[in-house]
Amino acid sequence: MTATESETCDVLIVGGGPGGSSCARGLRDSGLDVLIMDKATFPRDKVCAGWITPPVVDLLDLDLADYARDHALQPITRFRTGIIGGTTIETEYGKTVSYGIRRCEFDNYLLKRCGARTQLGTPLKTMECNENGWLINGSLQAKLVVGAGGHFCPVARELNQDHSSEKSVVLAQETEFELTPEQQSLCHVKPDTPELYFCRDLKGYGWCFYKDGYLNVGMGREGEKQLSAVRDEFTDYLDREGRVPKEILGKFKGHAYRLYGLQKRTIVDERVLLVGDAIGMASPQSGEGIRPAIETGFIAADVIRGCQQDYTKVRLAEYQDKLFQRFGEWSDHPEASLIPATLRQFLGRKLMSTQWFTRKVLLDRWFLQQHVSPLVHG
Numbered sequence: 001m002t003a004t005e006s007e008t009c010d011v012l013i014v015g016g017g018p019g020g021s022s023c024a025r026g027l028r029d030s031g032l033d034v035l036i037m038d039k040a041t042f043p044r045d046k047v048c049a050g051w052i053t054p055p056v057v058d059l060l061d062l063d064l065a066d067y068a069r070d071h072a073l074q075p076i077t078r079f080r081t082g083i084i085g086g087t088t089i090e091t092e093y094g095k096t097v098s099y100g101i102r103r104c105e106f107d108n109y110l111l112k113r114c115g116a117r118t119q120l121g122t123p124l125k126t127m128e129c130n131e132n133g134w135l136i137n138g139s140l141q142a143k144l145v146v147g148a149g150g151h152f153c154p155v156a157r158e159l160n161q162d163h164s165s166e167k168s169v170v171l172a173q174e175t176e177f178e179l180t181p182e183q184q185s186l187c188h189v190k191p192d193t194p195e196l197y198f199c200r201d202l203k204g205y206g207w208c209f210y211k212d213g214y215l216n217v218g219m220g221r222e223g224e225k226q227l228s229a230v231r232d233e234f235t236d237y238l239d240r241e242g243r244v245p246k247e248i249l250g251k252f253k254g255h256a257y258r259l260y261g262l263q264k265r266t267i268v269d270e271r272v273l274l275v276g277d278a279i280g281m282a283s284p285q286s287g288e289g290i291r292p293a294i295e296t297g298f299i300a301a302d303v304i305r306g307c308q309q310d311y312t313k314v315r316l317a318e319y320q321d322k323l324f325q326r327f328g329e330w331s332d333h334p335e336a337s338l339i340p341a342t343l344r345q346f347l348g349r350k351l352m353s354t355q356w357f358t359r360k361v362l363l364d365r366w367f368l369q370q371h372v373s374p375l376v377h378g
């Protein structure tokens with residue numbers, strides 16, 4: 001479906017990633033006219049390792065057999081972890097605990113099945129408030145705008161104009177490319193065993209994922225200005241250890257995301273709210289952002305349905321309340337700790353060299369979040 005026949009909609013979702021398409025899916029059969037606008041045409045690339053946890057599959061009601069017919073879906077059953085330059089540990093689960101997907105395929109699949117009209121290849125450039133809601137790009141009238149445009153979402157920028165303190169931002173670089181048979185023989189990353197290697201100061205980590213013939217290597221660090229130098233250190237290490245020869249690595253692309261809870265952000269206002277990376281929802285421990293983007297999309301849809309077209313800030317405030325219930329409130333002093341940073345890093349490195357901590361805390365709790373109850377919505 002395209003939007004050419006209409007210049008109005010009830011709900012305009014800006015961004016067709018997992019946050020935007022989940023919000024639209026949650027509004028299916030609501031009677032509301034929902035339009036997704038994205039500056040990209042789909043399928044589009046998204047810089048991402050492409051790791052999804054089982055709750056994502058459940059939340060989206062994904063038929064895995066159907067999905068796997070035409071898309072990469074790599075079951076993950078174990079992990080190889082360590083500190084860059086240090087020893088490594090393999091943790092075996094003996095069952096599938098996550099999946100590897102390719103974002104160009106995954107996001108396109110979700111967008112297609114969400115049921116909303118789409119206007120692709122169209123960036124949101126301007127939004128002006130008027131008595132009926134928002135006038136978008138001077139020609140499209142929407143009663144409510146959902147900002148789902150990711151880290152650089154223009155709607156989020158409208159709501160959060162002070163960029164002076166960006167302490168919760170993770171900068172990342174990544175390359176994903178198809179291996180030739182010759183490269184495959186030189187690369188020792190196994191498809192069912194993603195590899196995670198942490199920086200010595202524990203402010204970030206690098207990863208290697210191999211799925212459906214595509215190798216994905218990347219590195220993300222909190223507030224890091226010299227990311228390329230740290231990435232080089234990481235790729236030198238992979239080369240030295242015989243995991244991935246440096247010369248086969250493709251060109252790295254950069255991106256960023258905000259970690260949840262470390263910085264207050266405005267997420268609702270009159271006739272507007274934000275979901276996913278537009279808020280900064282990534283898990284502070286692992287950087288997982290797909291699941292929170294989907295969850296915020298569904299929570300937003302529930303609240304929008306309940307508003308019965310009254311999109312005042314007071315009504316939409318329920319969305320922020322629900323977000324805080326689910327993800328916790330933002331902290332004013334996230335860095336405050338009785339243990340000095342260097343000691344925390346020393347202890348962290350020691351703990352990460354033990355099988356028990358790696359499995360029970362690092363993997364089960366921080367990366368797989370097995371303690372988090374499923375989202376109830378709809």
Ligand SMILES: Cc1cc2nc3c(=O)[nH]c(=O)nc-3n(C[C@H](O)[C@H](O)[C@H](O)COP(=O)(O)OP(=O)(O)OC[C@H]3O[C@@H](n4cnc5c(N)ncnc54)[C@H](O)[C@@H]3O)c2cc1C
Pocket residue numbers: 014015016017018019020037038039040044046047048049050051052122123124125148149150151152153154172173174218220255256257275276277278282287288289290291293
């Ligand atoms: C290097 C890296 C690796 C990651 N790895 C993982 C991982 O393995 N697992 C995981 O769970 N999370 C991962 N994340 C985080 C995850 O990618 C994001 O949290 C997730 O994509 C957020 O989804 P979203 O729908 O909010 O935004 P996005 O997926 O970023 O979608 C936003 C959409 O908005 C569109 N848009 C932007 N500006 C405009 C505009 N002006 N007008 C119209 N449309 C616009 C974009 O084209 C895009 O399609 C990673 C992130 C990075 C940077």
